[in-house]
Amino acid sequence: MKEVVECAMNVSEGRDKTKLEAIAGQIEDTPEAFLLGYSADPAHHRTVFTFIGNQNAIIEAAFRAGEKAVQLIDLRVHKGVHPRIGAVDVIPFVPLQGVNMHDCVQIAHRLARRIAGDLHVPAYLYAEAAIRAGGRDLSSIRRGEFEGLSDQVVSDPARQPDYGSNRLHPTAGAVAVGARPILIAYNIFLDTSELEVARRIAVRIRESSGGLPGVKALGFYIGYRDLAQVSMNVADYQQTSLSRVFEGVQREARRLETDVLSSEIVGLVPQAALERNAPEILKLEGFDSNQILENRITEVFDKKRRALGEKENSTKRME
Numbered sequence: 292m293k294e295v296v297e298c299a300m301n302v303s304e305g306r307d308k309t310k311l312e313a314i315a316g317q318i319e320d321t322p323e324a325f326l327l328g329y330s331a332d333p334a335h336h337r338t339v340f341t342f343i344g345n346q347n348a349i350i351e352a353a354f355r356a357g358e359k360a361v362q363l364i365d366l367r368v369h370k371g372v373h374p375r376i377g378a379v380d381v382i383p384f385v386p387l388q389g390v391n392m393h394d395c396v397q398i399a400h401r402l403a404r405r406i407a408g409d410l411h412v413p414a415y416l417y418a419e420a421a422i423r424a425g426g427r428d429l430s431s432i433r434r435g436e437f438e439g440l441s442d443q444v445v446s447d448p449a450r451q452p453d454y455g456s457n458r459l460h461p462t463a464g465a466v467a468v469g470a471r472p473i474l475i476a477y478n479i480f481l482d483t484s485e486l487e488v489a490r491r492i493a494v495r496i497r498e499s500s501g502g503l504p505g506v507k508a509l510g511f512y513i514g515y516r517d518l519a520q521v522s523m524n525v526a527d528y529q530q531t532s533l534s535r536v537f538e539g540v541q542r543e544a545r546r547l548e549t550d551v552l553s554s555e556i557v558g559l560v561p562q563a564a565l566e567r568n569a570p571e572i573l574k575l576e577g578f579d580s581n582q583i584l585e586n587r588i589t590e591v592f593d594k595k596r597r598a599l600g601e602k603e604n605s606t607k608r609m610e
Contacts, residue, residue: 317355327598336371395470409454418469476557489519
């Protein structure tokens with residue numbers, strides 16, 4: 292592939308495997324798009340689908356997956372710890388090879404227009420794709436979540452979408468579409484069930500409060516584990532490494548008389564972000580080499596090549 296764009300689509304469903312497989316199937320059935328995998332979290336009630344393709348394929352795959360999610364997910368009955376505004380909550384595009392950030396901005400605009408026009412789901416543009424002041428910050432777009440935004444979008448001009456009606460879709464809400472560099476979703480579990488402890492650590496660690504550069508953080512209580520969690524997005528792992536994030540959270544936890552139990556990477560991570568002995572240093576749960584972005588891409592392409600070779604051999608035998 293001369294062009295490789297990554298999409299890390301977040302949908303507001305993390306419990307129903309049948310729905311997730313239906314969404315994944317739309318990506319897998321799109322020509323020239325390749326599903327690298329998906330990671331579901333029942334407490335966040337959220338799943339990240341990671342896939343790649345050229346510019347046209349990535350738009351088509353994202354639209355098809357988004358259309359299926361809109362059909363299957365009803366936010367009126369959705370309850371999870373992670374903030375959300377839509378059944379398809381966030382669709383970011385990342386340039387990997389043969390494309391640049393400007394290309395991904397154009398991809399984001401094309402998809403946002405199509406979703407708003409064809410699916411009647413209002414679209415907000417964020418990060419590098421933003422076209423208005425304050426639009427870069429995803430947390431600002433999510434303020435009030437689906438329930439609050441439903442009212443605000445009607446009465447407040449500042450809350451109206453970039454594409455589509457100033458009425459949210461009744462069951463699917465709205466969507467945020469953007470372009471950004473590679474981001475690592477990283478969660479740390481604390482040795483406590485106290486939500487307030489996680490929230491206090493999140494405030495100290497995130498960039499907006501004077502903490503670590505490029506780090507966004509929230510504190511959650513994860514019921515099925517009876518543990519507090521610091522959930523983070525690391526926007527620039529070259530500036531702020533995962534080990535630095537881990538050490539910062541651990542330091543704050545010990546200051547509050549608790550400690551870190553373990554951590555997890557949600558979705559895929561570039562090889563360069565993993566220092567030597569990272570699984571041990573970061574106390575990573577369930578981590579294996581398939582979570583390394585480059586490994587997964589190689590595996591998917593190798594599988595495709597083998598399938599093409601088997602098809603070619605079968606054709607020759609028939610002749």
